[in-house]
Amino acid sequence: MSLDNKESAAPAPSDFIRDIVAAHVAENKYPRIHTRFPPEPNGYLHIGHAKSICLNFGIAREFGGICNLRMDDTNPTKEDIEYVESIQADVNWLISAWADDKLGLKPKGQTPKAISEDGKRDFYLPAVTDASARSGLEPFYASDYFDQIYDYAEQLIEKGKAFVCDLTPEQTDEYRRNALESPFRNRTPEENLDLFQRMKAGEFPDGTRTLRARIDVASPNIWMRDPLIYRIRHAEHHHTGNKWCIYPMYDFAHCLSDYLEGITHSICTLEFEVHRPLYDWILESLELPRPLPRQYEFARLALGYTVMSKRKLMQLVNENLVTGWDDPRMPTISGIRRRGVTPQSLRNFAYNIGITKYNGLTDVAVLEYAIRDDLNKRAQRRLAVLRPIKVTISNYPEGKVEELDAVNNPEDESAGKRKIPFSRELFIERDDFAEVPPPKFFRLKPGGEVRLKYAYIIKCEETVKDADGHITELRCTADLDSKTGGATAARKVKGTIHWVSAAHAVDAEVRLYDRLFTVPDPGAEEDFKSTLNPHSLEIVTAKCEPSLKDAKPEERYQFERMAYFALDLDSRPGKLVLNRTITLKDTWAKEAQKW
RNA sequence: UGCCCGAUGGUGUAACGGUAGCACAAGUGACUCUGAAUCACUUUGUCUAGGUUCAAAUCCUAGUCGGGCAGCCA
Numbered sequence A: 001m002s003l004d005n006k007e008s009a010a011p012a013p014s015d016f017i018r019d020i021v022a023a024h025v026a027e028n029k030y031p032r033i034h035t036r037f038p039p040e041p042n043g044y045l046h047i048g049h050a051k052s053i054c055l056n057f058g059i060a061r062e063f064g065g066i067c068n069l070r071m072d073d074t075n076p077t078k079e080d081i082e083y084v085e086s087i088q089a090d091v092n093w094l095i096s097a098w099a100d101d102k103l104g105l106k107p108k109g110q111t112p113k114a115i116s117e118d119g120k121r122d123f124y125l126p127a128v129t130d131a132s133a134r135s136g137l138e139p140f141y142a143s144d145y146f147d148q149i150y151d152y153a154e155q156l157i158e159k160g161k162a163f164v165c166d167l168t169p170e171q172t173d174e175y176r177r178n179a180l181e182s183p184f185r186n187r188t189p190e191e192n193l194d195l196f197q198r199m200k201a202g203e204f205p206d207g208t209r210t211l212r213a214r215i216d217v218a219s220p221n222i223w224m225r226d227p228l229i230y231r232i233r234h235a236e237h238h239h240t241g242n243k244w245c246i247y248p249m250y251d252f253a254h255c256l257s258d259y260l261e262g263i264t265h266s267i268c269t270l271e272f273e274v275h276r277p278l279y280d281w282i283l284e285s286l287e288l289p290r291p292l293p294r295q296y297e298f299a300r301l302a303l304g305y306t307v308m309s310k311r312k313l314m315q316l317v318n319e320n321l322v323t324g325w326d327d328p329r330m331p332t333i334s335g336i337r338r339r340g341v342t343p344q345s346l347r348n349f350a351y352n353i354g355i356t357k358y359n360g361l362t363d364v365a366v367l368e369y370a371i372r373d374d375l376n377k378r379a380q381r382r383l384a385v386l387r388p389i390k391v392t393i394s395n396y397p398e399g400k401v402e403e404l405d406a407v408n409n410p411e412d413e414s415a416g417k418r419k420i421p422f423s424r425e426l427f428i429e430r431d432d433f434a435e436v437p438p439p440k441f442f443r444l445k446p447g448g449e450v451r452l453k454y455a456y457i458i459k460c461e462e463t464v465k466d467a468d469g470h471i472t473e474l475r476c477t478a479d480l481d482s483k484t485g486g487a488t489a490a491r492k493v494k495g496t497i498h499w500v501s502a503a504h505a506v507d508a509e510v511r512l513y514d515r516l517f518t519v520p521d522p523g524a525e526e527d528f529k530s531t532l533n534p535h536s537l538e539i540v541t542a543k544c545e546p547s548l549k550d551a552k553p554e555e556r557y558q559f560e561r562m563a564y565f566a567l568d569l570d571s572r573p574g575k576l577v578l579n580r581t582i583t584l585k586d587t588w589a590k591e592a593q594k595w
Numbered sequence B: 001u002g003c004c005c006g007a008u009g010g011u012g013u014a015a016c017g018g019u020a021g022c023a024c025a026a027g028u029g030a031c032u033c034u035g036a037a038u039c040a041c042u043u044u045g046u047c048u049a050g051g052u053u054c055a056a057a058u059c060c061u062a063g064u065c066g067g068g069c070a071g072c073c074a
Helices: A001-007 A014-027 A046-063 A081-094 A131-136 A140-156 A171-176 A189-200 A252-263 A270-285 A310-318 A333-337 A343-353 A366-377 A544-550 A587-593
Strands: A032-037 A066-071 A112-119 A120-124 A160-165 A210-213 A229-233 A247-248 A265-269 A294-298 A380-382 A389-391 A402-407 A417-422 A425-429 A451-452 A458-465 A471-479 A499-501 A506-513 A537-544 A555-560 A563-567 A578-582
Touching: A014 A046, A014 A160, A014 A265, A014 A294, A032 A046, A032 A131, A032 A252, A046 A066, A046 A081, A046 A265, A046 A333, A046 A343, A066 A081, A081 A247, A081 A333, A081 A343, A112 A131, A120 A140, A140 A160, A140 A247, A140 A252, A140 A506, A160 A189, A160 A343, A189 A425, A210 A270, A252 A265, A252 A270, A265 A270, A265 A506, A270 A294, A270 A563, A333 A343, A333 A578, A343 A366, A366 A578, A380 A389, A417 A544, A417 A555, A506 A544
Parallel strands: A032 A066, A265 A294, A380 A555, A389 A471, A506 A578
Antiparallel strands: A112 A120, A160 A210, A210 A229, A229 A247, A389 A425, A402 A417, A425 A499, A451 A458, A458 A471, A506 A537, A555 A563, A563 A578
């Protein structure tokens, strides 16, 4: 219950975009603030998208607005329904219980309605935010506006602001580079209209003609040099099927999609900055009656020890370097989710890194901190031994079993207690014993004492070795009065370690994930794949306390002194599979490295 | 090369002409039946050079460095 307090109690974030929005609210510039999150369904969403989602939905949340989810699907050759579905799932997961009431959708199948103001032709598609009617709703699709966008293109032609160009792709490129006017630039509106309609009718093959905006071929900004706004693509579209063989370019479709949905603040990343004059030119040239959306740009997220480009992520998937888009090592939202990270910690992370126009490289430690901070408050504590070594308590009766009390979450008293069985034969962590202990080693060593969490203080009397000299077992004695609550329980022993009763332990496949790459900026490498971390996944069979048999998918666990874990979707009754979300901070590892 | 954008501790950010602050990281200590968490303390910064001003991280000029764009991708 208190988990969300931090989020709601935190001061509202402040950044240059929110400052602008706040000013617009103060001057009543718009009836309502309306943002949008417009992914292209050509890949899975990653943590960089999460930053954008948190920004756009955050603004809607803070300023009483709406944020539309829109598929920016104007290129049928790269997009797929699989991505549409994953995007919806990821967005819903990330905003759940936070901004799901701000999510703008539309009734299934609905397209913009023609409206008329002052006799001007206009279209509008309002958003619905009713979460209870979610089943009858769907995201917005730019492809749902193809009719309207086509109409706008004809209007541009009629105004003499667009023309059909017959130049080849290579010629177009050359003309634009050299600031030359297309020889087809001065065709009449009638001829352009005729040719454009015949493009639509499918009379011409791919690449033979385009529709171009008629702006200024000498502009210093390449995107104003008569940019293409429609191209021919005889291809089936995942949402519109075979209805179209011409498709609008991003620049033409995006600003108009924003307009049709009544978007007020169109927030995108820095690389679109140079497109903004074109965004404005299109909307202004059409002389649209309603308030125009404006574009604002911020720096995309770059995160240490990972790659973020869809192309590179796609490569990892296609070349089987990971198990899929949702591999827990991937920076995708689905991978992060599978790893066990909560949406809350992702949101906290997004809040912590801020919004600027500076292209930096964010330290993964910031993400890791957000994850630990959230899981520390949330996770049920459990005892589990990842790399077991056997311990026999020689002065503890054979066959005796005690049920000891264990605290479920010291950060949250309401999480209660549970019982864990103790017996003569146990497992402890191999790393918790050292035959030749380094300095400041507070754990078990020959002749040394250590506290077993919730149980007794034990002393190592003898090590048992196999023929190769490897330690196979530790013979210990327990101070039988030192049990929690006992006569000598208050004795100060420097170390406390976790353990599991051998006879009661349940096995679990535990997947120990580490960062995918070995360098802070793999994307800057000649070959990013050469920097993959060969130890990014280690699988062990852990010995777990019996209560873990009932582990639940939605629950988070901390194996005390080790790490946070979550059930993997491969887990089945009788076959536990757990993912290590993130290790606990390990100060000892740093100390031990000095030796 | 042209155009656009940016630059504050190790990293990410705040300060909107008036005491350079926060978070992470790092370090020291306290506490500890998790070497976690928590608590206290500490180290480290305004790209450079001019100018405006009583006063500049902030405004102006030039430079340096970094990023982006120059797909019939988005």
